Amino acid sequence: MHLGPPGPEPIGLGRFGEFGGRYAPETLVPALVQLEREFRDAWSDDDFREEYASLLSSYAGRPTPVTECHRLSERLGVRVMLKREDLAHTGSHKINNVLGQALLTRRMGKKRVIAETGAGQHGVATATAAALFGLGCIVYMGAVDVERQALNVWRMKLLGADVIPVQSGSATLKDAVNEAMRSWVASVESTHYCLGSAMGPHPFPWMVREFQRVVGDEAREQCRELLGDADPDVVVACVGGGSNAIGTFAGFIDTGARLVGVEAGGLGLESGQHGAAVERGVPGVVHGMRSLFLQDEYGQVLEASSISAGLDYPGVGPEHAMLAASGRAEYHAATDEEALAAFQLLSAIEGIVPALEPAHAIAWVAREAGRTIAPGSTVLVTLSGRGDKDAAQVAEMLGELE
Amino acid sequence: MNLESHLRSRRDGGAKLLVPYVTGGLGREWHEVVRAVVDAGADAVEVGIPFSDPIMDGRTIQEASQRALDLGATPVGVMDAMATIDVPAPLVVMTYYNLVARLGHERCARHLRQCGVDGAIVPDLPYDELDGWGEAADAAGVETVLLAAPTTPDDRLAQICERSHGFVYGVSLMGVTGERDELASHAGEMGRRCKAATDKPVLLGVGISTPAQAAQAAATADGVIVGSALVRRLLDGGGPDEAAAFVRSLRVALDS
Numbered sequence: 326m327h328l329g330p331p332g333p334e335p336i337g338l339g340r341f342g343e344f345g346g347r348y349a350p351e352t353l354v355p356a357l358v359q360l361e362r363e364f365r366d367a368w369s370d371d372d373f374r375e376e377y378a379s380l381l382s383s384y385a386g387r388p389t390p391v392t393e394c395h396r397l398s399e400r401l402g403v404r405v406m407l408k409r410e411d412l413a414h415t416g417s418h419k420i421n422n423v424l425g426q427a428l429l430t431r432r433m434g435k436k437r438v439i440a441e442t443g444a445g446q447h448g449v450a451t452a453t454a455a456a457l458f459g460l461g462c463i464v465y466m467g468a469v470d471v472e473r474q475a476l477n478v479w480r481m482k483l484l485g486a487d488v489i490p491v492q493s494g495s496a497t498l499k500d501a502v503n504e505a506m507r508s509w510v511a512s513v514e515s516t517h518y519c520l521g522s523a524m525g526p527h528p529f530p531w532m533v534r535e536f537q538r539v540v541g542d543e544a545r546e547q548c549r550e551l552l553g554d555a556d557p558d559v560v561v562a563c564v565g566g567g568s569n570a571i572g573t574f575a576g577f578i579d580t581g582a583r584l585v586g587v588e589a590g591g592l593g594l595e596s597g598q599h600g601a602a603v604e605r606g607v608p609g610v611v612h613g614m615r616s617l618f619l620q621d622e623y624g625q626v627l628e629a630s631s632i633s634a635g636l637d638y639p640g641v642g643p644e645h646a647m648l649a650a651s652g653r654a655e656y657h658a659a660t661d662e663e664a665l666a667a668f669q670l671l672s673a674i675e676g677i678v679p680a681l682e683p684a685h686a687i688a689w690v691a692r693e694a695g696r697t698i699a700p701g702s703t704v705l706v707t708l709s710g711r712g713d714k715d716a717a718q719v720a721e722m723l724g725e726l727e
Numbered sequence: 728m729n730l731e732s733h734l735r736s737r738r739d740g741g742a743k744l745l746v747p748y749v750t751g752g753l754g755r756e757w758h759e760v761v762r763a764v765v766d767a768g769a770d771a772v773e774v775g776i777p778f779s780d781p782i783m784d785g786r787t788i789q790e791a792s793q794r795a796l797d798l799g800a801t802p803v804g805v806m807d808a809m810a811t812i813d814v815p816a817p818l819v820v821m822t823y824y825n826l827v828a829r830l831g832h833e834r835c836a837r838h839l840r841q842c843g844v845d846g847a848i849v850p851d852l853p854y855d856e857l858d859g860w861g862e863a864a865d866a867a868g869v870e871t872v873l874l875a876a877p878t879t880p881d882d883r884l885a886q887i888c889e890r891s892h893g894f895v896y897g898v899s900l901m902g903v904t905g906e907r908d909e910l911a912s913h914a915g916e917m918g919r920r921c922k923a924a925t926d927k928p929v930l931l932g933v934g935i936s937t938p939a940q941a942a943q944a945a946a947t948a949d950g951v952i953v954g955s956a957l958v959r960r961l962l963d964g965g966g967p968d969e970a971a972a973f974v975r976s977l978r979v980a981l982d983s
Contacts, residue, residue: 347855350853510902511903514901610851613851622829624802
């Protein structure tokens with residue numbers, strides 16, 4: 326496989342419009358400066374790009390296919406295609422980013438990586454890359470998520486990583502990011518922070534988008550083959566921090582496609598129990614970036630709420646905040662209940678068990694088909710990961726509902 | 728009171744500087760704690776405005792911040808309370824940038840000044856992101872203290888020392904706040920590097936936990952900031968008396 330050309334760099338200290346930036350403690354700033362320089366050099370270095378592309382194909386199983394969903398399309402009256410990141414090694418798109426960052430870690434001469442994880446997919450991917458490259462690996466995970474994603478915790482340990490449960494705050498992804506950053510402040514000279522989403526201080530939002538743009542670049546080519554050289558009318562992906570969505574959007578940003586990010590609607594936006602940072606957040610500066618965050622009138626960050634650990638985050642990556650402000654992409658929410666229904670629907674009529682995160686994207690398409698998505702439209706949905714990790718949790722919830 | 732000129736005159740008079748940290752809103756007596764530590768020999772006091780996600784803070788200050796928030800502490804509430812604390816020492820707030828940004832730069836800076844606050848430390852707002860805050864604070868007369876870290880290269884250290892007002896905050900170790908058994912090996916070098924770069928007062932902070940460590944750290948710098956070791960005593964149920972006794976022990980160690 327070959328990589329498409331690099332995408333545009335953000336302006337200055339990682340600005341995407343008014344969002345982004347490098348709001349990090351002084352201790353980390355020199356490492357972020359180094360990382361920016363190393364990434365820029367590597368990303369224009371043919372040897373690096375070749376090695377990365379070769380890992381993506383020989384190790385991660387890329388390119389992943391685009392699958393036409395005939396039965397779902399018939400049901401919804403729109404033509405649905407799935408970009409199958411669930412078929413990538415480790416079961417989600419997260420592997421694309423960690424292989425890139427692992428190569429950079431080696432290039433910088435660091436021997437150890439730390440990571441945060443929500444659902445555990447990024448933790449598993451990081452532990453996998455660490456095993457492959459012989460790096461030490463520590464993963465910070467909210468204690469609540471350790472409970473609800475026990476299978477992924479076990480996988481990380483099997484892969485040789487130490488998993489540290491984080492008890493502070495809401496004990497979910499936000500707190501795992503806090504703890505990973507604190508840990509990095511203490512270890513930055515020997516350790517790379519393998520951040521899992523297109524968020525955090527510059528250069529992470531840019532770098533992670535570039536490592537994930539393979540999703541969108543591949544999908545664009547694949548859609549053209551399926552659609553007779555046309556682009557899809559609508560491109561949809563779920564958004565927590567937003568890495569699978571920003572990688573997908575990168576491939577379609579210069580097409581006429583309607584770009585839609587689907588956030589965690591939790592118990593409904595009116596309930597206040599959700600993760601819809603774009604729809605309900607306000608500008609702020611948290612986790613090293615200026616972006617949109619759920620916060621109270623004083624600026625204290627609120628706890629997000631979602632059935633899906635990977636979307637259970639009160640902020641969003643800065644490029645999404647910019648795309649929302651400019652109107653190039655739109656952001657909507659799907660509730661826990663809608664995601665659960667979509668999880669079952671896709672399993673039952675396509676034989677594909679989605680992770681709860683992309684089940685939100687499917688749910689939005691199911692709701693909007695025939696409404697804001699005109700009948701007969703072509704719709705690409707990025708299926709960011711597979712649902713094995715969620716099977717036990719969903720079984721329990723459905724049992725309770727019966 | 729001007730923070731830098733006060734600290735300079737104390738230093739030039741031969742004293743080692745002592746700046747304790749107290750979490751604002753931690754218990755009903757927290758302003759009494761501020762008064763008590765000044766009586767016990769503090770040269771200035773750093774008051775933390777609690778934030779939900781303090782990434783430069785270890786467990787003790789995280790817990791204190793959460794407890795203060797649970798007790799209803801708000802940024803403006805802490806500032807207003809500081810206006811009622813009449814002490815013969817400058818007061819400095821330590822907080823995170825999201826709270827400043829939410830209030831608005833000008834409004835925050837003006838309100839701090841109106842409440843008699845002399846300086847501000849915002850650890851997630853590094854030198855190159857000072858943005859509008861630096862200008863607003865300068866205009867209002869609030870001295871913005873910048874942090875220098877062991878990882879900061881020399882050319883950047885010079886810029887930080889130049890732009891920092893009040894004093895230069897040298898981070899004495901690789902890590903976040905919290906007590907440590909020993910003074911970090913970085914502390915001496917950090918003090919020496921900052922002192923070589925500036926004539927402004929240089930205080931070392933983060934991880935300085937005992938009178939002996941304070942004296943050791945102050946050997947290469949103008950003084951120390953002590954936070955978690957004091958806040959832990961407050962979390963454990965101590966009040967103004969316990970705080971004063973601990974600060975007095977730090978003062979004695981620095982003076983001897």
